[in-house]
Amino acid sequence: MSTPFAQLSRPAQVARLRASAQAALQAYPLEVRRLRLLNHGFNTTFRVDTTSGERYALRLNVNSRRSPAQLAAEVAWLAALARDTDLQLPVPQPRRDGALLGEVWNEALGHALPATLFSWLPGRDLGEQATPRQLREVGRAAALLHRHAQGFTLPAGAALQSLRDPLMGMGDHLRPGPLLPEDALAVVQAVRTQVDAVLARLYAAQAPRPLHADLHLWNVKWHRGRLSVFDFDDSGLGLPVQDLTISAYYLRPKAELEAALLDGYAAVAPCPM
Template identity: 40%
Template sequence: MADFAANNRPFAELDPSGRTRRLRRLAEAALTAYDVPVARLTPLARGLNTTFRVDGADGHRYVLRVQRPDGPGVARVRSEMAWLAALRRETDLVVPQPVPTRRRDLATVVADPAVPEPRTCVLCHWVEGRFVDERLSAPQLYAVGEFTARLHLHGARMNGLDRGRVDDLTEFGRSQVDGFSPAVVDRAVARAGGDERVRAAVARARAVRAELGCGADVFGLVHGDLHQENYLFHRGRVRAIDFDDCGFGHYAYDLAVTISGLARLPQREELREALLDGYRSVRPGAAETDPAVLDTFVELRRVQQRLR
């Protein structure tokens, strides 16, 4: 009786493991769209999206991502996959390689009666490597800086893709023409319990954005979430995953995200300088490495995380 009740419980009332079990069936249906012989499907650590490791009978390994219902729509997910495909085709940067469906689509939309809404799903080849956190070293962050600069050089050429801004405030902000409008900021302050420091931080970010402008030398398509859970190392090389938050923004914001991720590490200042040195080795004199600009975007990132 308990299993019957669980199987018939509304999706919203299920705990995370119960939702993953439902989404597993949807994932199995999504995989039928691909020419991949599946041997095993294993849930991975659940974030905003739900991901599964796919071990293929062909000896290859993949990651299937089931998109969250309130995330980017299918057109924007296809744009994310198009950037990844272009990066794999046009650079030697190691990022997830999208697997097209039998119909040559970079995404598939699947419905299941046990899940309230259709879900966008994508399949990518597995990226080998190891994550490093407390033991991050200056040479590793130098390499991350180089990688980020090269990513930005490519992102500067990708202006036609359908992706939003990475620095908007809250879900409401992303739905507005101006993600920093007075109405957006008022809602953000209210959500932060009336903390006016949010308004001040946004005002500083607005001023810096205006000063930088939106030329291709300072603004373009960026990763948007490049912290140490999204970059990894393999045989001395940096690799990046999870481009789900990619979008248009200032390159300084992308660097600020990486810097913010280092905040709790005792060697954070050394790592920050190594990151920027690596970045400047590819893009010397870049305005986004200015300390005042970076600190403003680090503060903005903290506000965004607080409001999630």
């Protein structure tokens, strides 16, 4: 009996996924010169170098909970953003059959994995070294995403999860215990009740639209003075203020970066409430 995938070593997992990546790339009109691991975590991404000198990123959705309809919505929005805006994004690449999505069997996991090929984004993640100038560009990008999403209609067969739930569908697993006594849990529950009430008011007044929903400093790159935005794997239907709130969460306590984010947004559109 073969070893379950989760019990394999990291190199062994990557080796088995590499075989699937090589199989997935056969569906694209390109010749692969080199396949190099970029990230092996929640999903697994390989850098693809072709014999013609082009570069791409191939994502295998190993652990993602995304449904086929949600994946279809993600790539449809990315394709529309690439067509309609000046944002630098990972553009989904068509297979030989014209589809932007594919699947590839993985023997170790015993099921097919969604496989998507994206255009290459040069540069480095902003991360801890981000400057106020760069955060203004992140704010501008968020505003452009939200403005485009307001007029974007998902194609037939595509759908995004709702972000109306304060826990975004993750479920409430908090229970009283040594690290969370009853009085502390009561505070958490009271805050959640307040957040739910605010969201109910906002959703009653505004129509939800596609959001990136994970716009932090490790999901944006900087190259030669230009910003690019990637990792739309958590995108969902929500309100612009939720996107900005998620971004601001990762910036605190650096108030100057949060202020720069909002300044950049306000240069394109009024800050949401």
